[in-house]
Amino acid sequence: MLEGAPCTFANVFARPRPPTRSQPRPFMNIFGLFERRVADAVQRLVEAGRVPAGIDVSRVLVEPPRDASHGDLATNAAMAIAKAARLNPRELAALIAADLETDPRIASVSVAGPGFINIALHPAVLHEVVRVALADPESYGRSGQGAGRSVNVEYVSANPTGPMHVGHGRGAVFGDALASLLAFAGFAVTREYYVNDAGAQVDVLARSAYLRYREALGEKIGAIPEGLYPGDYLKPVGATLADLHGRALLDKPEGEWLPTVRAAAIADMMTLIREDLAALDIRHDVFFSERSLAGGATDEIAATIAELRGRDLVYEGRLPPPKGQLPEDWEDREQTLFRATQFGDDVDRPLLKSDGSYTYFAADIAYHRSKFVRGFGRMIDVWGADHGGYVKRMTAAVTAVTAGQAELDVKLCQLVRLLRRGEPVKMSKRSGDFVTLREVVDEVGRDSARFMLLYRKNDATLDFDLAKVVEQSKDNPVFYVQYAHARIASVFRQAGRVVDPADADLSCLADETEIELQRRIAQFPRLVEAAAAAHEPHRVAFYLYELAGVFHALWNKGKDLPQLRFVKQDDEASTRARLALLGALKGVLAAGLGILGVSAPEEMR
RNA sequence: GGCUGCGUAGCUCAAUGGAUAGAGCGUUGCGCUUCGAACGCAAAGGUUGGGGGUUCGAGUCCCUCCGCGGUCGCCA
Numbered sequence: 001m002l003e004g005a006p007c008t009f010a011n012v013f014a015r016p017r018p019p020t021r022s023q024p025r026p027f028m029n030i031f032g033l034f035e036r037r038v039a040d041a042v043q044r045l046v047e048a049g050r051v052p053a054g055i056d057v058s059r060v061l062v063e064p065p066r067d068a069s070h071g072d073l074a075t076n077a078a079m080a081i082a083k084a085a086r087l088n089p090r091e092l093a094a095l096i097a098a099d100l101e102t103d104p105r106i107a108s109v110s111v112a113g114p115g116f117i118n119i120a121l122h123p124a125v126l127h128e129v130v131r132v133a134l135a136d137p138e139s140y141g142r143s144g145q146g147a148g149r150s151v152n153v154e155y156v157s158a159n160p161t162g163p164m165h166v167g168h169g170r171g172a173v174f175g176d177a178l179a180s181l182l183a184f185a186g187f188a189v190t191r192e193y194y195v196n197d198a199g200a201q202v203d204v205l206a207r208s209a210y211l212r213y214r215e216a217l218g219e220k221i222g223a224i225p226e227g228l229y230p231g232d233y234l235k236p237v238g239a240t241l242a243d244l245h246g247r248a249l250l251d252k253p254e255g256e257w258l259p260t261v262r263a264a265a266i267a268d269m270m271t272l273i274r275e276d277l278a279a280l281d282i283r284h285d286v287f288f289s290e291r292s293l294a295g296g297a298t299d300e301i302a303a304t305i306a307e308l309r310g311r312d313l314v315y316e317g318r319l320p321p322p323k324g325q326l327p328e329d330w331e332d333r334e335q336t337l338f339r340a341t342q343f344g345d346d347v348d349r350p351l352l353k354s355d356g357s358y359t360y361f362a363a364d365i366a367y368h369r370s371k372f373v374r375g376f377g378r379m380i381d382v383w384g385a386d387h388g389g390y391v392k393r394m395t396a397a398v399t400a401v402t403a404g405q406a407e408l409d410v411k412l413c414q415l416v417r418l419l420r421r422g423e424p425v426k427m428s429k430r431s432g433d434f435v436t437l438r439e440v441v442d443e444v445g446r447d448s449a450r451f452m453l454l455y456r457k458n459d460a461t462l463d464f465d466l467a468k469v470v471e472q473s474k475d476n477p478v479f480y481v482q483y484a485h486a487r488i489a490s491v492f493r494q495a496g497r498v499v500d501p502a503d504a505d506l507s508c509l510a511d512e513t514e515i516e517l518q519r520r521i522a523q524f525p526r527l528v529e530a531a532a533a534a535h536e537p538h539r540v541a542f543y544l545y546e547l548a549g550v551f552h553a554l555w556n557k558g559k560d561l562p563q564l565r566f567v568k569q570d571d572e573a574s575t576r577a578r579l580a581l582l583g584a585l586k587g588v589l590a591a592g593l594g595i596l597g598v599s600a601p602e603e604m605r
Numbered sequence: 606g607g608c609u610g611c612g613u614a615g616c617u618c619a620a621u622g623g624a625u626a627g628a629g630c631g632u633u634g635c636g637c638u639u640c641g642a643a644c645g646c647a648a649a650g651g652u653u654g655g656g657g658g659u660u661c662g663a664g665u666c667c668c669u670c671c672g673c674g675g676u677c678g679c680c681a
Contacts, residue, residue: 059622066624076623079661089661113624114661159681196681290681322677323606335678346608346677353679360681388609389676412610415674456618459610461674463617472643475630483643491641530621542619546628559641566641604643 011289028132028140029525030125031073035062038077038117041099050095051085064523068512070112071120072519078115089115126518127506130584133521134501137587141524145532146187152371153179155382156277156284157194160269161205162231164276166464167384169437171413173453173597175382176282177537178411180595185532190376193284194367197266198291199360204228205269206262210249212238213261217247237268279441280450281597293366294358301358304366304401305336305351313339313400319347338365343396361390365397372402379408380535385459388412409535413458419465444469447598451478454596455541472604477545481589482601484548487555488586489602492579495567499579508577511564513554517581520547524588528595537596544592551585 039057046053060081065074078093085092093111100109100119107120133140155175158168176191183189196202208229215221216238224230241249241264249257270287277283293300308314317337321330337348338361351362371379379398383390391410398408418425418435425435441449448469455477456462472479492498509515524543531539558565566578590600 061621061623063621063623066627070624074624076662079623082661116624157681161681199681201681319678327678330678333679350678355679357679359679364681385610385675387676387681390681392608412675414610460618461611474644477629479643480629487641534621538619542628549628553645555641556645559637559645562641 011287011292028129029143029529030121030129030522031062031064031526032529034073034075034119035060037100037103038062038075038096041096042077042081044099045085045095051081051087051092055081055084057081063526064519065116065118068516068519070116070118071108071110072126072522073119073121075117075119076115078111078117082115093117123507123515126515126522127509129522130506130518130581131501133524133584133587134499134580137584137591140584140587141528141591142184143186143525143529145185145529146182148186148188149378150190150376151182151187151378151380152190152192152374152376153182153380153382154192154194154371155179156273156282157196158273159196159201160266160273161201162229162269163233163272164437166416166418166435166437166440167413169280169440169449170416170453170462171382171384172277172282172437173280173450174411174413174458174537175380176280177450177454177540177596178380178382178535180597181528181532181537181540184591184595185528187378187532190286191284192286192288192371195266195270195287195289195291196360197289198294198363202262202266203258205234205265206258207254209234209237209241209265210257210261213241213245213249214238216242217250233272234265237265240264240268276436276438276441279438280446288367288370290363290367293363293370300370301362301366304369305362308338308365308400311400313342314351315339317348319350338393338397338400340393340396343399345392345396349393361393361397364394365401368394368398368408369401372398372406377402377406379406381408381410383410383412385412385414411458411535414461416453416462416464419463419467421467422465425466440464440466447482448476448478450596451481451541451598454538455545457536457538477541478598479604480552481544481548481593482598483604484551485586485589485593485600486602486604488551488582488589491566491582492586495575495579497579499576499583501580501583504576504580505573506577506580508574509581511554511557513550513557514564514578514581517550517554517585520550521584521588524592540592540595544589544596547585547589547592 038060042051042055042057042060045051046055057077057080060075060077062073062075065071075096077096078089082089082092087095090111093115097109097111097117100106100117105122105125107122109120110118112118153175155178156164156168156172158164164172179189179191204227208224211221211224211228212234215235241261244264245260249260294302305314315337316334318332318334319337321327321332331354333354335350335354336352338351340349341347349361350359351365353359368379381394391412394410395408398406418440444452444466452464452469453462468476469478470476474480509518527539527543531537554564566575566582568575593600
């Protein structure tokens with residue numbers, strides 16, 4: 001990095017990942033398949049003149065029934081369209097049910113409650129799903145949902161001013177899992193990190209590093225002054241500067257040494273952060289420098305503001321002071337404002353500070369414009385909940401700067417409370433006053449850290465208990481899910497063979513828990529689509545936990561009932577069928593864990 | 606005060622507008638003399654913070670109130 005170079009941290013664009021397999025396999029999602037089948041049934045009723053034409057079936061759903069005794073599928077079709085069809089729901093349900101009953105894949109249909117249609121599938125349907133899952137575990141559950149469309153997921157984007165803490169870790173793991181989930185659902189995903197290498201904070205970083213530089217040259221620096229970063233992690237930066245520059249930077253005015261020191265410190269901090277991320281197996285495709293926006297060949301921020309001004313979305317004006325307590329240094333002045341209120345924000349937002357430099361927001365607009373220019377019609381930002389007040393203006397800005405052609409979804413991650421055996425952890429270590437992410441990952445391991453940070457909805461606060469997440473017991477969901485995978489691996493080791501799906505007669509699988517396991521496997525593609533559509537990777541974690549629970553229940557049954565054991569010397573047909581089921585299950589567990597970025601071990605150690 | 610998220614079993618939390626609101630922990634009872642117990646089975650436990658509205662149907666959507674957190678021009 002050259003001294004005085006406008007860009008202290010170059011934009012890095014990694015080479016694109018191999019295209020995601022997104023071959024649509026309509027059969028893989030039986031819920032989608034039968035949703036279309038129900039719509040067909042309605043269409044036939046239209047053709048038969050039983051219901052009026054032009055009925056909207058978009059609210060018709062086929063889902064797993066709440067109670068397994070109701071069968072394999074349930075649909076709300078009759079209730080959803082009863083009004084438009086001018087029939088009462090039960091009557092309409094009977095008509096639809098009569099049509100469905102003619103389907104060879106359906107064993108029986110019944111109407112229940114206010115008009116639910118419950119469907120029991122012919123067992124062969126679930127058997128086919130298991131075969132598909134077993135035959136190609138790499139692609140089972142993937143879908144054409146994304147249809148190869150580009151999505152940009154921006155996450156972490158922590159300021160390059162020090163090591164990351166656990167809160168950053170949550171956003172990091174969430175964003176990473178969400179990106180994997182979307183890729184699995186057929187989107188072309190780019191993982192991006194916005195490097196805040198401009199602004200006052202990195203100048204503070206530079207001054208802090210400069211102090212360490214003087215220290216490295218033997219000066220007594222005493223206590224770190226208020227307002228500078230005190231952490232020891234800047235000592236190596238100072239030492240490197242001393243090695244590189246000797247005493248050359250010592251007796252110069254700040255204006256001369258600051259760019260050099262700043263660039264070096266930012267580079268070192270980004271290396272530190274990337275190492276912390278690598279410890280969680282997180283790797284971004286793009287690191288985008290904030291400084292590059294204004295400091296490149298063209299000033300992208302100025303260009304963005306000019307463009308908005310041309311459309312009368314930027315003006316000079318005054319803002320009302322904030323309601324409630326007036327800030328002490330409030331000064332009523334005319335400033336350059338973006339008409340955020342035209343796009344749903346509460347007030348218009350300033351683009352220039354009183355010293356004439358750009359606000360963070362101005363740069364952020366240009367940054368999101370850059371995403372659009374680079375081809376992203378879908379953007380997801382993952383932020384800490386403390387930035388919640390920023391959401392409206394950013395979505396407003398994206399709408400404005402893309403003329404409504406792009407959508408932005410901001411996912412806020414709530415606080416993480418770090419505990420040890422239920423007691424809050426508040427230690428003060430080398431990095432200042434917080435526990436670093438790295439310390440946590442080193443203590444509990446990557447898999448536990450990732451799973452537990454995902455085992456909660458993003459907008460709910462999360463308790464992270466250092467003692468609990470390493471426990472090898474049923475209480476620990478990470479262990480519980482991984483252990484299911486390892487147990488299956490152990491069965492295959494004992495059986496000493498793999499199973500050819502074509503080779504197994506799955507009608508041997510007659511136990512209720514064996515059938516339930518097939519149903520759950522069949523729900524995986526639907527779960528992936530729903531989780532991807534909602535941008536909620538935690539659903540995958542909860543699904544896996546329940547799936548593992550059903551498997552462990554089956555295992556435990558085999559303890560009391562030897563005829564349910566997976567490998568039976570005297571019953572080749574059952575053994576093959578069960579190994580096929582387990583093979584499919586193992587694939588789903590591995591795929592789900594893969595989405596979460598958690599390993600699927602062959603044995604527990 | 607404005608905006609925003611949350612409020613569900615004793616605790617920690619699930620539940621694309623669907624049926625009798627589910628798990629785990631904890632509690633209680635029963636089982637297991639480990640070769641498939643790094644436990645199993647079962648039970649009890651709820652006015653989904655209060656109130657109103659939309660809907661065939663609301664924990665979920667709308668309004669309002671209460672409580673907790675976050676945030677509130679010139680930080681990022």
